[in-house]
Amino acid sequence: MSLFLMSDTRAPGVQGKLKQWLAGIGSSPSVGYLASSADPTREYFAPVVELYDSLGAEIIAFAEPIHGPDCELYDPLFECDIIHLCGGNTFEYLHHLGASGLISRLQAFVEAGGHLVGVSAGAILMTPDIATAAYCGDEAVVPFQVTKGLDLVPFHLLVHVTDKDAMAQRLEVDGLPGNLYLMDDNDVIEVADGEITETGNPIRLQPK
Numbered sequence: 001m002s003l004f005l006m007s008d009t010r011a012p013g014v015q016g017k018l019k020q021w022l023a024g025i026g027s028s029p030s031v032g033y034l035a036s037s038a039d040p041t042r043e044y045f046a047p048v049v050e051l052y053d054s055l056g057a058e059i060i061a062f063a064e065p066i067h068g069p070d071c072e073l074y075d076p077l078f079e080c081d082i083i084h085l086c087g088g089n090t091f092e093y094l095h096h097l098g099a100s101g102l103i104s105r106l107q108a109f110v111e112a113g114g115h116l117v118g119v120s121a122g123a124i125l126m127t128p129d130i131a132t133a134a135y136c137g138d139e140a141v142v143p144f145q146v147t148k149g150l151d152l153v154p155f156h157l158l159v160h161v162t163d164k165d166a167m168a169q170r171l172e173v174d175g176l177p178g179n180l181y182l183m184d185d186n187d188v189i190e191v192a193d194g195e196i197t198e199t200g201n202p203i204r205l206q207p208k
Helices: 012-025 045-054 072-079 090-099 102-111 131-136 164-174
Strands: 002-006 030-034 058-063 082-085 115-119 156-158 180-182 188-192 195-199 203-205
Touching: 002 012, 012 045, 012 188, 030 045, 030 072, 045 058, 058 072, 072 102, 090 102, 090 131, 102 115, 131 156, 164 180, 164 203
Parallel strands: 002 115, 030 058, 030 082, 082 115, 156 180
Antiparallel strands: 002 188, 180 203, 188 195
16 A cells, blocks of 8 residues: 655646656556545546646546445445545545545555545545644534544644744644644655655654
8 A cells, every 4th residue: 555645736846756656556557536525517626637647547437425325436436546535625525535434445445455645635634633624724614523534644734834834833832633744735745554755845743
C-alpha cells in the first residue's frame, strides 16, 4: 500500500511527484474517483480526469458517496489500483463516507495493498481525526460533526497553509491534537509501509 497526500493538484512540482508515484505503482494504473458529495455536472471530476491522463494513469470509475451501504455502484472503485479522494468540505465528506458504508471498505482496501491519493479534504480524511479541517475554513455543521478519520497515517494534517510560522504559533496556543503536519500547496507527503517521505517543505509539529 502507499498513500499520496497533497493540498492541491495544480503545482508543477506536485504533479511531477505524482507522476513518479504513479509510475512506481505500474504502467497505466487504474484510478477510481470518489467524489466528496453529489457532482451531477462532473464539474470537479473532469479536470482530474485530464490530470491523470497527462500523467500516464486512467480514471475508470466514478462514484458519489450519496447511496446507502452495500450499493453496487461503489464496487468498481475497489477494483482499481488507486482510489482518488478529492477536495471539499472535510466534515461533509466524512459524513457521506460513513453513511455510505465506505469507511471500513477504504480501510480494508488499503490493508489489502490498495493505494490512495488524497487532495486537501481527501488528505485530511486519512488522518486519525479531521477536526483540524476547521482551520481551513470547513464548517462542522449538523449533521457533519463526527471527526474520527480513516486513521491510515500516524499524524494529523493541516492543508493550504500559507504562513506556517504563524499557524504554528496559533496551534501552540490552541493546543496540538498530536503529531501534525502543516502543508502548503507545493508540499507532498507519501506514506508507504510505515515510511513517511516529505517533498517540498511540510513542517511537522509535535506536542511538547
